[in-house]
Amino acid sequence: MNCFPSCEVSLPRIGKTYVSSKLDICKVPAVLTLSITSDGKRSVSSFVAGNQQEYRTIGNDFWPLQLQVKFRNALENAGYYTEACIQTVRTGNTTCFMNGYVDSSADSGCNNYRSSNNGAGFPVIILCVILATCLLMISVAIVAMFHRLLP
Numbered sequence: 782m783n784c785f786p787s788c789e790v791s792l793p794r795i796g797k798t799y800v801s802s803k804l805d806i807c808k809v810p811a812v813l814t815l816s817i818t819s820d821g822k823r824s825v826s827s828f829v830a831g832n833q834q835e836y837r838t839i840g841n842d843f844w845p846l847q848l849q850v851k852f853r854n855a856l857e858n859a860g861y862y863t864e865a866c867i868q869t870v871r872t873g874n875t876t877c878f879m880n881g882y883v884d885s886s887a888d889s890g891c892n893n894y895r896s897s898n899n900g901a902g903f904p905v906i907i908l909c910v911i912l913a914t915c916l917l918m919i920s921v922a923i924v925a926m927f928h929r930l931l932p
Contacts, residue, residue, distance in 0.1 A: 783863075783879055783880065783881040783882075783883070784800050784802060784865070784878040784879050785802050785804075785863075785879065785883050786801065786802055786803065787799070787800060787801040787802065788800055788878060790867065790876055790878045791876070792819065792846075792867060792869060792874070792876055793869065793872065793874045793876070794844075794869065794872060794874075795819060795820060795844055795846075795869060796820070798817060798818065798819040798867065799817070799818040799819075800815065800816070800817050800818075800878055801815070801816040801817075802814065802815050802816075802879070803816075804861065804883055804885070806885050810829050810830040810831065810854065811829075811830045811854070811861060811885070812827050812828065812829055812830070813827070813828045813830070813850070813852045813861070813863060813883075814826070814827045814828075815827075815828070815848070815850070815865065817839055817846075817848065817867070819839070819840055819844075819846065820840070820841060820844060822839075822840065822841055824837075824839040824840075824848075826839070826848055826850075828850045828852045829852075830852050830853055830854050830861060831852070831853060832853050833851070834849060834850070834851045835849075835850050835851070835852075836848065836849055837850075838870075839867075840870075844869065844870075844871065845870040845871070846867050846868065846869060846870065847867070847868040847870055848865070848866075848867055849864075849865070849866045849867075849868060849875075850863070850864070850865045850866075850879075851863070851864040851865075852864075852865075855882055859884075859885065860882045860883055860884045860885050861882070861883050861885065862881070862882055862883075863879045863880075863881070863882075863883055864877070864879060864880050865877065865878055865879035865880075866878070
């Protein structure tokens, strides 16, 4: 099962849990953010692409849950491999909701982010053109003054 970008997961003795996932490849290394809503409580956890298994405690005091995630780069610029499970601490039941590849093209926001950053340089170019024009006008004025002063 690959819960990307969202899905509903049934946890034994707890019920339905809503999982939403977001991949941010604009950051290096990439970041996977999981938003999990269980029993009315929402928790958001972020994981950086690496080669280690990470654990986070989520849920409430009565039904604590352990989020187990392994998120790593699969192939250069091809995608990411993700394993994600929720363990019900009191019962020991483990339910996995992600186990497979997530294509890096799934993050469409990065292209917009990069293009907006490229556009940020445009005002600087206009400012440089205005500055160069002012310096040229001052140079012409100085040369004209010297021509009038010298016979």
